[in-house]
Amino acid sequence: MEKTVFDQMNETVYHEQLDNGLNVYILPKKGFNKTYVTFTTNYGSIDNDFIPNGETEFVHVPDGIAHFLEHKMFEKADGDVFQKFSSQGASANAFTSFTRTAYLFSATSNIKENTETLIDFVQDPYFTEQTVEKEKGIIGQEIRMYDDNPDWRVYFGLIENLYKDHPVKIDIAGTVESIAEITKDHLYTCYNTFYHPVNMSLFIVGPVDAGEMMAFVKENQSKKSFPEPVPVERRFPEEAEKAGLEHKEIRMSVNTPKCEVGFKMPASDRTGKDKLREELAASLLLEMLFGRTAGFYEKAYESGLIDDTFGFDYTAERGFSFALVGGDSNDPSTLAERIQTQLLEAKEGGHLTEEAFGRARKKKIGATLRAFNSPEYIANQFTRYQFNELNLFDTVPVLEEMTLQDVTAFAKEMIKAERFSSCFVLPKETA
Amino acid sequence: METTREQTFAKPGYNIHTIETEKFKTNTIIIKMRAPLQKETVTMRALLPHVLQSGTENAPSAAAFRTELDELYGALFFSDSTKKGNEHVLTFTMEAANEKYLHGENGLFDRALTLLADVLFRPHLKEGVFPDKVVQQEKRSLEQRIRSIYDDKTRYASLKLVEEMYGDDPYALPAGGLLGKVGSIDTASLYTYYQKALAEDIIDIFVIGDVKAEEVAAKIESHLPFQNRTATPVQTEPGTGPQEVREIHEKQDINQGKLNIGCRTTITYGDPQFVAMQVANGIFGAFSHSKLFMNVREKESLAYYAASRLDSHKGFVAMLAGIDQKNYEKTVRIMKEQLEEMKNGHISDLEINQTKALLKNQLQESADTARGLVEVLYHNLASGTKRPINQWLEEIDAVTKERAAAAAQTITIDTVYFLSGKEEE
Structure with missing residues (x-):
C-alpha cells in the first residue's frame, strides 16, 4: 500500500492496485461522521461501439445502455440491493455520465458490511428478460421527466449541435425507442466487457482506518476469480473540427x-x-x-x-x-x-x-x-x-x-x- | 460521533451560536432573520437580499462587491428566502477559506465578517435610500425569477399545490415573492422596510469552523450592531382542510404528468409525536424501500419518482409522482391504499428498521456540513423546542410500529393536484 501525503491540503491518500487489477484508494477523513464509498467503472454513454470481451468483431449497442445497465445492477434474484443497504443504514445511489458509471453509498455505521455489499452487488450481475422489460417503464418516465426540463433540453440540444458524429451527442438515458431494443444479452455483453476490475476504481473517504479497510477489500477480492483482463477496444467516429450545426x-x-x-x-x-x-x-x-x-x-x-x-x-x-x-x-x-x-x-x-x-x-x-x-x-x-x-x-x-x-x-x-x-x-x- | 463544541451567547436583540470544529477547510458565518409570513411583506423580503448584495458603501456595485469576495480566495456569499411554518426566513451565508491552507495569508475571517457587515449595515445608498437604478434592476430580476418557476414543471406543481391547498393561510405564500406585488415596490418603501426588518426580525447568527467561541462572539458583536428588540415568534397552526377532498386538474403542453397530493397532519416539529411522524413518513415515502417507491415504481413501473415529503413546521405532507396521464386514477388509488396500509399499522419489521437506520444516518451525516449543522439547530430555535441530535437519535430508536401508525392516522388528504399534458395517442 503506497501512502501519499498532500501537505498543503492536510490530506493523505492510500493506494494499492490489487492482483486482479482493481485500483483501491482510501482517504481517511478525521472528525467526519460519514463514510462515502464509490465503485466506478471507466465506462459511460459514449462507449457504444467496441469489441466484446472474448470476441473479435466490433458491435454497436443501443443508445442509453450504460445507464440501463446501471439501473439493472440493483436487482438480484433475492430482491433489491437498495433494501439491503437500507437495512444496514446506508443510503445508496448510482449515476451514469458520458464516460463513467459509479455506484456508491454513504453511511455512518456498518462501513465494512456496506462496502462488501457495494463490491459484491456490482460484481454479481443478474439480468432476466422479465426484469429488463419492467425497467423500460421506469426509465421511460425518467426520460419523459427530462424531456419536460428546459434546462436539460437546451444543454443537450447544444451538445447535439456541436457534435456531428461523436456519441457524446446521444442523451445518456437514450430514448424511449432505443431502450425498447435492449435485451438481457446486450447487458451481459456490456457488463463482461467493461466491469472487469482492471477497468474499475474503488474510492473510500471517511473516518476509517486505511490499513484495516485495504485488508478488508483485498480479502473480499481474493475470494473471487476473474477472467484474464483484455484491453478494452473502443471505436469512435472521426469528429470534424467544425460544429455539426450552427x-x-x-x-x-x-x-x-x-x-x-x-x-x-x-x-x-x-x-x-x-x-x-x-x-x-x-x-x-x-x-x-x-x-x-x-x-x-x-x-x-x-x-x-x-x-x-x-x-x-x-x-x-x-x-x-x-x-x-x-x-x-x-x-x-x-x-x-x-x-x-x-x-x-x-x-x-x-x-x-x-x-x-x-x-x-x-x-x-x-x-x-x-x-x-x-x-x-x-x-x-x-x-x-x-x-x-x-x-x-x-x-x-x-x-x-x-x-x-x-x-x-x-x-x-x-x-x-x-x-x-x-x-x-x-x-x-x-x- | 464527533463531538463538536456548541455554545450560545445571548446578546441584546439576537443570539450567537458557535460551533467549534477543525474538520472543515473553511469557516462559515450564517445569519438568519425571521418574521411573520405576510402578503404585504413577502415580496419585499424576497427582493431585499438581492438589493443589499448589489453594492455596499465600500464597494458600490455588484461587480465591486463580487471582486472583494474573489480577492478573499473566492469567499462564497449567498442569500436565500424560505419558510418555516408561517414564518419567513432570510438567510445570509458567508464562507471563507481557512488561511492555514493558504500560503502567506491571514485575516481572511475578519475580512469576510466585515464584508458581511457591509452588506447588512452599510449598503450603497443614494440620497439616503437604495439607488433607484439598483432597485429597478433587481425588481426586473425578481419578476423573471418568479416567472421562470413555470418553466420547471416539478417545482411549479409543488408550489401550485401549496397555493391551492392553503388559500388564505399565510403558508400559501411563496417565499420567493408574488409576481403581482413586485411592481408597486419603490426605493423609499423598500428602504423603510429594510430598516424595520433589521430592527424587528428575530435574529440568529451562527459561526462554524476553526474558531474560538468567546473571541468570535465578541467580534460578531462589534461588527454586527443589531439593536435590542422584543420579537414574538409566530405560532404556526396546521389549519383545517375542506370537508371533501378537492381535485384540481391543470393542463399544459408537456410530456409527463405531475401528480401532487397534499395532506395535513396535526403533528408538527414541537409535538412530542413528531419523531413518530418522521418515522411514519419514512416508511411511507421518504426512501427507496418505502411503500410509495415499492408499490408505485418497483411493482407497477408507473413512475421514476414516487415519494412523500413532510414539512414538519407546518404539518404538511405531500405525495408526489411523475406519471403518464392515462395512469392517473390507478396511481391515485395505489397511493391512497398505501396511506391506508400505514394507518392500519400494516408495517413490517424490515420497513420500520430500515427507516430508523436511514433517518439516523441522515441526521448524523447532516453534522458533516456547516449548513447541515445549522439547519438542525434552527429546527429547534424556530419551533421553541429542545431536541439535540443525540436525543433525536434516541427518540428515533424508541418509535414503535404502533406509534408510527398512530402518527399516520393524523394524516388527512386535502387536495389532489394533477398537472397533465397532451392526450395519449
Missing part, C-alpha cells in the same frame, strides 16, 4: 427563453500535469470572460439581457471537451451574439488582464479548498481525474504555478468561430 431552436411550454452558446475543442493529446493545466486554463478563461466580476456580466445584467441564472461550464472527458455559456434571457439572439463576440475578442487577447487573471485564480483556489470539505466531491472528482491520468491534489499547486500566458495561449488555440454553436429554448406561444 444553431437550433426548441419550442417548449416555458415563460422565459433559454440561451446556450458553446464551442468544442479537439481531443487533447496532453497528459498529466500539462492536461490539468489545460483544463484549469479553460475554467480560468471562462471565469475571466463571464464571471460576476467581468465587465460582460455587469453590462448584460444591468441592461436586463441576463439574470442570475447566467453561468458557464467546461467539460473535458476521455476523447472530447467543450465549453458552454448562457442562461435565461428575454433576448437570446442578442445574448448569443455578445457571447460569441466576447470569445472572439479574447482569442485576440481582449479582456485577459493580469488583474482578472489574479482574481480568477484566487477564486479557483478557494473553491478547490472548499470542495475538499465534501467527501462526495473528493471521491467523484478523484476518480474522474484518475481515469484521465490526472491527480486531483495537483490542482492547487498547479494553479499557483500558472500565469496569464497559459490562459491567453489557450484562448488563442481553442477559440474559433467555426467551432461555435448556439441553442435556444423558446416559448411555444410565440411560435
Whole structure:
C-alpha cells in the first residue's frame, strides 16, 4: 500500500492496485461522521461501439445502455440491493455520465458490511428478460421527466449541435425507442466487457482506518476469480473540427427563453500535469470572460439581457471537451451574439488582464479548498481525474504555478468561430 | 460521533451560536432573520437580499462587491428566502477559506465578517435610500425569477399545490415573492422596510469552523450592531382542510404528468409525536424501500419518482409522482391504499428498521456540513423546542410500529393536484 501525503491540503491518500487489477484508494477523513464509498467503472454513454470481451468483431449497442445497465445492477434474484443497504443504514445511489458509471453509498455505521455489499452487488450481475422489460417503464418516465426540463433540453440540444458524429451527442438515458431494443444479452455483453476490475476504481473517504479497510477489500477480492483482463477496444467516429450545426431552436411550454452558446475543442493529446493545466486554463478563461466580476456580466445584467441564472461550464472527458455559456434571457439572439463576440475578442487577447487573471485564480483556489470539505466531491472528482491520468491534489499547486500566458495561449488555440454553436429554448406561444 | 463544541451567547436583540470544529477547510458565518409570513411583506423580503448584495458603501456595485469576495480566495456569499411554518426566513451565508491552507495569508475571517457587515449595515445608498437604478434592476430580476418557476414543471406543481391547498393561510405564500406585488415596490418603501426588518426580525447568527467561541462572539458583536428588540415568534397552526377532498386538474403542453397530493397532519416539529411522524413518513415515502417507491415504481413501473415529503413546521405532507396521464386514477388509488396500509399499522419489521437506520444516518451525516449543522439547530430555535441530535437519535430508536401508525392516522388528504399534458395517442 503506497501512502501519499498532500501537505498543503492536510490530506493523505492510500493506494494499492490489487492482483486482479482493481485500483483501491482510501482517504481517511478525521472528525467526519460519514463514510462515502464509490465503485466506478471507466465506462459511460459514449462507449457504444467496441469489441466484446472474448470476441473479435466490433458491435454497436443501443443508445442509453450504460445507464440501463446501471439501473439493472440493483436487482438480484433475492430482491433489491437498495433494501439491503437500507437495512444496514446506508443510503445508496448510482449515476451514469458520458464516460463513467459509479455506484456508491454513504453511511455512518456498518462501513465494512456496506462496502462488501457495494463490491459484491456490482460484481454479481443478474439480468432476466422479465426484469429488463419492467425497467423500460421506469426509465421511460425518467426520460419523459427530462424531456419536460428546459434546462436539460437546451444543454443537450447544444451538445447535439456541436457534435456531428461523436456519441457524446446521444442523451445518456437514450430514448424511449432505443431502450425498447435492449435485451438481457446486450447487458451481459456490456457488463463482461467493461466491469472487469482492471477497468474499475474503488474510492473510500471517511473516518476509517486505511490499513484495516485495504485488508478488508483485498480479502473480499481474493475470494473471487476473474477472467484474464483484455484491453478494452473502443471505436469512435472521426469528429470534424467544425460544429455539426450552427444553431437550433426548441419550442417548449416555458415563460422565459433559454440561451446556450458553446464551442468544442479537439481531443487533447496532453497528459498529466500539462492536461490539468489545460483544463484549469479553460475554467480560468471562462471565469475571466463571464464571471460576476467581468465587465460582460455587469453590462448584460444591468441592461436586463441576463439574470442570475447566467453561468458557464467546461467539460473535458476521455476523447472530447467543450465549453458552454448562457442562461435565461428575454433576448437570446442578442445574448448569443455578445457571447460569441466576447470569445472572439479574447482569442485576440481582449479582456485577459493580469488583474482578472489574479482574481480568477484566487477564486479557483478557494473553491478547490472548499470542495475538499465534501467527501462526495473528493471521491467523484478523484476518480474522474484518475481515469484521465490526472491527480486531483495537483490542482492547487498547479494553479499557483500558472500565469496569464497559459490562459491567453489557450484562448488563442481553442477559440474559433467555426467551432461555435448556439441553442435556444423558446416559448411555444410565440411560435 | 464527533463531538463538536456548541455554545450560545445571548446578546441584546439576537443570539450567537458557535460551533467549534477543525474538520472543515473553511469557516462559515450564517445569519438568519425571521418574521411573520405576510402578503404585504413577502415580496419585499424576497427582493431585499438581492438589493443589499448589489453594492455596499465600500464597494458600490455588484461587480465591486463580487471582486472583494474573489480577492478573499473566492469567499462564497449567498442569500436565500424560505419558510418555516408561517414564518419567513432570510438567510445570509458567508464562507471563507481557512488561511492555514493558504500560503502567506491571514485575516481572511475578519475580512469576510466585515464584508458581511457591509452588506447588512452599510449598503450603497443614494440620497439616503437604495439607488433607484439598483432597485429597478433587481425588481426586473425578481419578476423573471418568479416567472421562470413555470418553466420547471416539478417545482411549479409543488408550489401550485401549496397555493391551492392553503388559500388564505399565510403558508400559501411563496417565499420567493408574488409576481403581482413586485411592481408597486419603490426605493423609499423598500428602504423603510429594510430598516424595520433589521430592527424587528428575530435574529440568529451562527459561526462554524476553526474558531474560538468567546473571541468570535465578541467580534460578531462589534461588527454586527443589531439593536435590542422584543420579537414574538409566530405560532404556526396546521389549519383545517375542506370537508371533501378537492381535485384540481391543470393542463399544459408537456410530456409527463405531475401528480401532487397534499395532506395535513396535526403533528408538527414541537409535538412530542413528531419523531413518530418522521418515522411514519419514512416508511411511507421518504426512501427507496418505502411503500410509495415499492408499490408505485418497483411493482407497477408507473413512475421514476414516487415519494412523500413532510414539512414538519407546518404539518404538511405531500405525495408526489411523475406519471403518464392515462395512469392517473390507478396511481391515485395505489397511493391512497398505501396511506391506508400505514394507518392500519400494516408495517413490517424490515420497513420500520430500515427507516430508523436511514433517518439516523441522515441526521448524523447532516453534522458533516456547516449548513447541515445549522439547519438542525434552527429546527429547534424556530419551533421553541429542545431536541439535540443525540436525543433525536434516541427518540428515533424508541418509535414503535404502533406509534408510527398512530402518527399516520393524523394524516388527512386535502387536495389532489394533477398537472397533465397532451392526450395519449
